Amino acid sequence: MHTLRLLQNEWVKLIKKPSALIMGVILVALVATLGGGTAYFTEVTAFWEFVADASTLYAVTILFSIIAAGSTVASEFSSGTIKLLLIRPVRRVKILAAKFLVVILYGVLMLFVLAGASLMIGGLLFGFEPLYINEVNMLGDLAETYLLYIGELVIYAAMAFMISTVFRSSSLAIGLSIFLMFTGPQMTMLAGRYEWAKYILFANTNLTQFKENRVLFEGMTVGFSLAVIAAYLVIFAVVSWQVFQRRDVAV
Amino acid sequence: MKTVVEIKNVKKRIGRKEIIHGISTKLYPGEVFGFLGPNGAGKTTMIRMMVGLTKVSEGQILINGHSITTDFEKAVRHVGGIIENPEMYKHLTGYQNLRQYERLFPEKLPAERVDEVVKLVGLEKRIHEKVKGYSLGMRQRLGIAQALLHKPSLLILDEPTNGLDPAGIREIRQYIRRIAKEEQMAVFVSSHLLSEMQLMCDRIGIIQNGHLIRVEKTETLVDSGSHDVLLNAAPLEKVKELLSNRLYQQVENGLIVRAEKDELPELIHHLSKHQIDIYEVTPMRKTLEDSFLQMTEEDQHAYTQTASK
Ligand SMILES: Nc1ncnc2c1ncn2[C@@H]1O[C@H](COP(=O)(O)OP(=O)(O)OP(=O)(O)O)[C@@H](O)[C@H]1O
Numbered sequence: 001m002h003t004l005r006l007l008q009n010e011w012v013k014l015i016k017k018p019s020a021l022i023m024g025v026i027l028v029a030l031v032a033t034l035g036g037g038t039a040y041f042t043e044v045t046a047f048w049e050f051v052a053d054a055s056t057l058y059a060v061t062i063l064f065s066i067i068a069a070g071s072t073v074a075s076e077f078s079s080g081t082i083k084l085l086l087i088r089p090v091r092r093v094k095i096l097a098a099k100f101l102v103v104i105l106y107g108v109l110m111l112f113v114l115a116g117a118s119l120m121i122g123g124l125l126f127g128f129e130p131l132y133i134n135e136v137n138m139l140g141d142l143a144e145t146y147l148l149y150i151g152e153l154v155i156y157a158a159m160a161f162m163i164s165t166v167f168r169s170s171s172l173a174i175g176l177s178i179f180l181m182f183t184g185p186q187m188t189m190l191a192g193r194y195e196w197a198k199y200i201l202f203a204n205t206n207l208t209q210f211k212e213n214r215v216l217f218e219g220m221t222v223g224f225s226l227a228v229i230a231a232y233l234v235i236f237a238v239v240s241w242q243v244f245q246r247r248d249v250a251v
Numbered sequence: 252m253k254t255v256v257e258i259k260n261v262k263k264r265i266g267r268k269e270i271i272h273g274i275s276t277k278l279y280p281g282e283v284f285g286f287l288g289p290n291g292a293g294k295t296t297m298i299r300m301m302v303g304l305t306k307v308s309e310g311q312i313l314i315n316g317h318s319i320t321t322d323f324e325k326a327v328r329h330v331g332g333i334i335e336n337p338e339m340y341k342h343l344t345g346y347q348n349l350r351q352y353e354r355l356f357p358e359k360l361p362a363e364r365v366d367e368v369v370k371l372v373g374l375e376k377r378i379h380e381k382v383k384g385y386s387l388g389m390r391q392r393l394g395i396a397q398a399l400l401h402k403p404s405l406l407i408l409d410e411p412t413n414g415l416d417p418a419g420i421r422e423i424r425q426y427i428r429r430i431a432k433e434e435q436m437a438v439f440v441s442s443h444l445l446s447e448m449q450l451m452c453d454r455i456g457i458i459q460n461g462h463l464i465r466v467e468k469t470e471t472l473v474d475s476g477s478h479d480v481l482l483n484a485a486p487l488e489k490v491k492e493l494l495s496n497r498l499y500q501q502v503e504n505g506l507i508v509r510a511e512k513d514e515l516p517e518l519i520h521h522l523s524k525h526q527i528d529i530y531e532v533t534p535m536r537k538t539l540e541d542s543f544l545q546m547t548e549e550d551q552h553a554y555t556q557t558a559s560k
Pocket residue numbers: 250265270288289290291292293294295296297443
């Protein structure tokens with residue numbers, strides 16, 4: 001059960017950072033602002049409609065996950081603590097895996113904060129509505145959407161994690177990942193006339209395209225996108241692992 | 252005797268540059284081994300290899316018989332250390348930091364072990380404060396605490412007294428000596444503070460430009476320098492005449508004469524036979540510092556000579 005202890009270590013280090021709490025607060029504040037704005041500017045808004053609107057703030061949780069993923073390895077190097085971390089009877093790959101898992105856990109927690117805040121604030125501002133609308137379980141539908149968000153979150157976090165492990169620079173990892181997150185999908189559009197464009201990572205990251213039935217490329221399916229994401233994930237993981245495993249620590 | 256560490260012809264290359272040129276030595280239980288060398292000699296590089304932070308380019312390092320390269324987990328299992336500065340997680344308390352290191356080992360420690368090491372290094376009062384607010388000396392103590400947490404059989408300390416005040420230095424020094432003997436732990440401690448090493452170590456290895464140029468018992472190293480005596484005698488001119496077959500140097504309060512200890516009685520007889528008034532004969536006990544500087548200078552000299560050929 002040593003793995004659990006390693007996870008606990010990483011969790012403590014992450015969650016005790018002041019930024020971890022601040023990010024949660026920012027998220028709630030954003031939902032509240034959105035709620036206030038909606039209540040002020042629109043005549044009638046339905047509860048579930050607001051909850052769905054607020055879920056688009058998930059981009060912010062991805063941003064926060066990128067920040068956490070981009071600094072978890074790099075900050076050990078910049079603070080020098082990597083030396084005390086790697087002279088223990090633990091294989092480096094285990095430490096790396098614990099770090100990545102905890103970042104994902106943190107991202108998922110942020111998604112929960114977002115969902116919780118939008119349900120609460122939505123209910124307070126617009127009044128709760130029944131669980132079933134037109135025989136659709138709205139909460140289940142919401143959960144499905146959030147599950148698709150997790151997929152997107154994992155791949156962006158993995159990207160930041162890899163850049164951070166390879167270059168040991170959190171600013172580079174965070175900056176580059178955020179840049180790609182915003183420009184990647186656009187660049188994919190530009191390549192849209194080529195057949196291979198659908199193999200570009202960013203053509204597949206937005207998994208809700210299948211739920212909303214507006215796929216980027218003809219004939220793409222959830223299965224296809226998940227496979228592409230998984231392939232990239234494997235590449236990111238292997239690169240991070242190999243680089244971390246072989247690195248001479250001289251800080 | 253059982254060896255704790257065996258270093259066999261270890262070399263380190265970074266790029267094309269060779270930084271460590273084939274070092275071999277052994278460490279035994281209960282001994283404090285000093286690794287002494289000027290800045291840039293390769294002390295930290297050697298230590299980094301011993302704990303597996305950097306790869307050994309050639310040769311082998313065995314800790315309790317396990318190779319650090321091929322059997323990393325078993326080899327580091329019984330190693331505790333500080334490499335250069337004791338960097339800690341600043342946003343955590345001293346206690347939380349120690350818990351981090353505790354959890355990095357597969358087996359759980361008895362709950363009171365953390366408190367025990369905290370007490371050993373005298374940090375009880377501040378241990379629940381964030382490390383951010385610690386002084387360098389307190390961080391150094393916390394570093395030693397984490398190194399001792401698992402009762403290692405090899406303790407590696409890279410300049411452990413860096414940043415401590417004189418009282419702190421003495422305390423840590425005595426402490427290191429004590430636990431080395433009590434727990435039969437081998438201690439590998441690096442420093443360029445020579446006076447420090449003289450008081451703390453049983454044996455000293457001198458490293459210079461990546462070569463281990465000498466390994467000696469501390470006494471031997473200290474004594475080996477003591478072949479000068481300060482001679483205060485009159486009349487001076489006659490003394491100089493009588494000593495013309497020896498090396499000497501005139502100083503304010505007499506002459507410094509090169510003479511081995513067992514030559515002294517004869518020298519004194521000789522002088523008194525010629526009606527010299529002898530006021531003082533004092534062996535100039537060289538400190539380790541002197542012998543160290545002398546040795547590294549000689550080495551440097553040899554080095555530049557070969558280089559210029
Ligand atoms: N990553 C590196 N790349 C290139 N050269 C290096 C690297 N690390 C160390 N060196 C060189 O290796 C030599 C030994 O360095 P090391 O840090 O081991 O010295 P040291 O004995 O610990 O010195 P100090 O007393 O200053 O701590 C130095 O000349 C240094 O410049």
